[in-house]
Amino acid sequence: MKEGPDIARIAALIGDPARANMLTALMSGKALTATELAAEAGVTPQTASVHLGKMTEVHILQKRKQGRHRYYAIRDENVADVIAGLMGLAEKVGLTRTRTGPRDAALRTARSCYNHLAGDMGVRLFDALYERGYLSRSGEDLRLTDAGHDFFADFGIDFSALDQKTSPMCRECLDWSARRSHLSGNLGRAILDRLIELNWAARDTNSRAIIFTKRGKAAFIDTFG
Amino acid sequence: MKEGPDIARIAALIGDPARANMLTALMSGKALTATELAAEAGVTPQTASVHLGKMTEVHILQKRKQGRHRYYAIRDENVADVIAGLMGLAEKVGLTRTRTGPRDAALRTARSCYNHLAGDMGVRLFDALYERGYLSRSGEDLRLTDAGHDFFADFGIDFSALDQKTSPMCRECLDWSARRSHLSGNLGRAILDRLIELNWAARDTNSRAIIFTKRGKAAFIDTFG
DNA sequence: TTCACACTTCGATCCAGAACGAAGCATTTG
């Protein structure tokens, strides 16, 4: 009827329960995969896919392809602000969602991400390596420095095998439990393998959790912390 | 699925085209009647009534009864901020509504509101009276001071008739074209009647517009300006 | 290569909720 921006389209998108659940999950700042978001929303992956497509289309979300996963995240500060504002309004009126049981904390501390270490431990590792100058960034690429090469050779990584592979040695991987990055790529995989080989940690059979032994955790912190 | 405020309910309300149109109309800061909002939204009064009820229920809107009208306004700054934010998002993606022709400017300058003067002229009148000390506010009530009484007696208002009425002499009325108040009540009505009696102004036959003559406008400004 | 997994697209179903006609209530006007 009048001129002006069309609020309805955007608000209607946020207004669907499934999508709203996804958005609140993403408000943590983490990037989540389509399947994870489907679980958060309580719908099947097909349905989630449609929702995510629509939200990406109007630039509410940002899509990031990584291997066979699609990571979705809140597009920018402006979107986050609006959602936060809506939360404020809802809160004031006493509109709250039903809560479920607490999430598995083990997954947040350490878990496998494809084949490498993720979670708090993974992020901590990444930060330490970067700080010590074992990793260096040039643009989008992540590189293992000579010092880093020596360090990991000492740690027991077999570079003779790794160097032959065509896939990248180091890659940055978005971590969903922390909002930071952790180390992916061939090196990331090799590190996790070595951690298990050393009996510092083991894969949980039922989940993606990585269980550190007491000795293993101490050694990990001693080595990388 | 998770705990936290329920965005969906609020956003879904804003997400309906009819309601979104109403909200954008109200974003001017003006308070509008249910019928006016129905026209803005392009729906019948029944439908508008339901919409307005829902929005009032979750404290997005504020309802104010005035005579046989219901004035609706944006509840508070927080709500306005969220809507403004949504406008920003929509604008950025290029989602705009179709525009219509320009609105009738005459209605904004001067019109009848029930039986008294509204629009820019009405607001100006109200401000001037208040500033000169002819009107005084005590809490919610508006009172005509003794000086005001004398002034309007000079102007030609017949208080002998007005004083007998039980309905309030002075009332504050929300103005939709300006966001300020103008004078309502028996005195408000008497003033408009007197303006017409003096041939300073006349009612438009086709609309609620009040058309001032050149002489009338000059005299009005001279008297009240 | 084959299998498994993550995700998407297609097609069909189904329901919440928007819309309006009709009728009712409240207020003002005449």
Add this chain to the structure above:
DNA sequence: CAAATGCTTCGTTCTGGATCGAAGTGTGAA
């Protein structure tokens, strides 16, 4: 008082869009 106006409530219709099963695409693992 009756008539007109502003608004709301009720009951019904109908459609946009969420949902999921099934099938297709692409990536990684064995």
